Amino acid sequence: MSHLKLLAATLKWHGTKLLEKQDVVRKIFFHGKRYVSSGISEPFLSGSNSNYVEEMYYAWLENPKSVHKSWDLFFRNANAGQAYDPHLPDRLEKKASFLQSHGLAQTPGKAEKLVEDHLAVQSLIRAYQIRGHHVAQLDPLGILDADLDSFVPSDLITTIDKLGFYGLHESDLDKVFHLPTTTFIGGSETSLSLREIIRRLENTYCQHIGLEFMFINDVEQCQWIRQKFETPGVMKFTNEEKRTLLARLVRSMRFEDFLARKWSSEKRFGLEGCEVMIPALKTIIDKSSEMGIEYVIMGMPHRGRLNVLANVIRKELEQIFCQFDPKLEAADEGSGDVKYHLGMYHERINRATNKKITLSLMANPSHLEAVDPVVQGKTKAEQFYRGDTAGKKVMSILLHGDAAFAGQGVVYETFHLSDLPSYTTNGTIHVVVNNQIGFTTDPRMARSSPYPTDVARVVNAPIFHVNADDPEAVMYVCSVAAEWRNTFNKDVVVDLVCYRRRGHNEMDEPMFTQPLMYKQIHKQVPVLKKYADKLIADGTVTLQEFEEEIAKYDRICEEAYTRSKDNKILHIKHWLDSPWPGFFNVDGEPKSMSCPPTGISEDLLIHIGNVASSVPVKDFKIHAGLSRILRARLEMTKNRVVDWALAEYMAFGSFLKEGIHVRLSGQDVERGTFSHRHHVLHDQEVDKRTCVPMNHLWEQQAPYTVCNSSLSEYGVLGFELGFAMASPNALVCWEAQFGDFHNTAQCIIDQFISSGQAKWVRHNGIVLLLPHGMEGMGPEHSSARPERFLQMSNDDSDAYPEFTEQFEVSQLYECNWIVVNCSTPANYFHVLRRQILLPFRKPLIVLTPKSLLRHPEAKSSFDEMVSGTTFQRVIPENGLAAQEPHEVRRVIFCTGKVYYDLVKERKNQDLEKQVAITRLEQISPFPFDLLKKELEKYPEADLVWCQEEHKNSGYYDYVKPRFRTIVNHTRPIWYVGREPAAAAATGNKNTHLVSLRRFLDTAFNLEAFEGKTF
Ligand SMILES: Cc1ncc(C[n+]2csc(CCOP(=O)(O)OP(=O)(O)O)c2C)c(N)n1
């Protein structure tokens, strides 16, 4: 390295360090006799600081004593590039001869200019690295600025006069400059003329690739990117590679052409204008396969999806084409989905590497970007089950539209999971189809950030913008992206700046809203033609070869089209993105329609109880308060009872013994929002030392993952849903901090959890734990909005079911999800156990308690949990009232915590013989069979539904018609509870108590409904 280059680099490094420690700098500066800084807060080398240091440097060169001794030491070290060199005088002599050879000896003015110019060139190089992308030619149409700004940064040399910005002149262009270590444009050369430096920088940063990476905090990563893109000649492709690229473009383009010809009036959300996406994805996959990846999980929106299925996943073409037939009948249960939403799973040999690769495209709803966290969760699970902790075998690719990527908050939430230990997928490659429009909306109206990709900057992901009409640039960028992921295991974004040849879908007229853009688009030569012309011109392929390639693929499409006409029936199960081999029978049906008892042996209960009460690691000091909690657990175990937390422990622990992985994720779940769980113990004396006793239950056990999540519902719930998709042999639970907050994840609930099976025949056993209960905690800490889950339940309120022997299980099989509100710890234990013992998987929504966590009555005996016991969908009255049912004047049906208020009040009012209280534990699917028995048992009684929620929330609207169906509309079911209200709960404690008092009074006023009609 040249002397000056070293000096400049060292000066800069020292300067930066000094700036970091401004106080130290200030001290040094003020000690100096001659040199006092005035611009201390300016960035080093950009203002007077750099001049100042330079000035001192020259002064020091002349006479080391003329500067303060701290500067003397500093320059000696900087000069040596290391610790003070005793041979400094020799070195100085050498320097003198260097200056001499440059004609600068004894001419500090010239020397100063030389150093200044070098520093200027260094700044210039840096300017290109930081801002070159602003002037890169990214838009294939040549009319838009990808960063929404036509402003040209003043420090880029777009015209000769801008050299003046650096104090340089045209006459400096042929001067040779030593290159800093922060650039690779020299290749094997260490110095270049200014003219060549600018040319190479323009080549790297201002052509068809725009790089954004200088915000990354890690120097090694920045250097890596600089090397990948700046090194001369990096973007060279062999003829073979070019021909493959051309063939892939042929497929991409001709596939869309074929669909357009055959079904000109069908929506398909074509890829035209971004055909390069297909070879781009294939490059990422080839390169990743080469580096050891075996499984790629993808998520993408509508645009080009059919093309991806055909040409990336390699779904049989006839299976795609037949879906355009309006008479195609659906063979599977469920309501199905449109063709451009379905998922796919395919194992094949990667042609480029000859290695096996599995590709899965996740089914997704129209809701843009909603699939992102789901893909990440599924990817994490696949890595987890393979023991692929570093993501070397499984990876995800997410595709995005420009408008959606910028606009949808879940993108941000997903990015924030990318580096969290229990959520990272060790790097995702994001590909943005940036067609510079969102439906009809111009990007200037669609985002406030320069690029649609700026959201990725928060996690320091590099962003590679690339002009999609330059296929080779795209391939290069994709291959670097794959290498980046493999090297750093971090996210990276490829922004394909392209255009949309047609309207939003094929039926739309884009000229209504984007007339000028579309005038240009109509003139635009398709990328395939451009690239083919280029390769034909340079002799890489002949015209004949090119035409044959097209004819070959057209023939493939035609033949598949003919075959597709034989397909009369659509099997959605052939479009499964996550098959569970061996879980169902060969026809994809459950192997049985029964569920074994969910209790476990007493020994097991005791063992789990003991571990839950202990600290299974030596010399581990826990908090005194926690010791009390553990002692109480031990006491309970001895007394053969459990509270809520211990019941949960028993359920989770029992699965681990059976090899079932358990994962509990959500905000503060490790301790539990209500400080009742404590699944992670923290050593009070050693920082960050933790212990998870659940993982110390048995020597051979499945792992237990309990993880506090980021403060996100949409992203994290989506993630857990994806995790639960990977395997049926895992209990995956997501807990909301309070049930009230689940609605920020409403899209995952509506689009995936409630309807996923109906749309995509895909089972999912995720458990939602939603703390719920009216406890005077205000409108946002009270209600998990059970009414919404119930409204979306698909069981028919008016259909009187047939009570077969298998009714209980087949009813569960038919439903879209299960909603429960358990009133006892034992029942909570059972319902969790049933989730896994069922021969199929259904989402389970559990309204979990808050005050019941510590309620002395809310305890269960081991007797209710031992082998042979099972989940109770209904807990009938079993007190005095049940003994003389004919005497009973009222049966109150209820669910959850209000039961305890009712029992207490009944006792207070001495009505235990007259009023029966029956608990509905499984609300949906509705236990018609058990409730029928209960209703028949009390023929004389009036029937009341009592809930603590407001009348327009809670359960009443769901249970009322179902009760009425059971009694064939002959008896009313009266409502007792809070009045209808707009907010879920009052914020006023007194109002809360008054309304409680009021409805309890009504519940036990046996005349309340006399004379009323229904
Ligand atoms: C969450 C959500 N909001 C609105 C829509 C309606 N919508 C469908 S496509 C689209 C425009 C998408 O633009 P972009 O992300 O740029 O993708 P492109 O269609 O341009 O490929 C909109 C608003 C949607 N599907 N999802």
Ligand SMILES: [Mg+2]
């Ligand atoms: Mg778009």
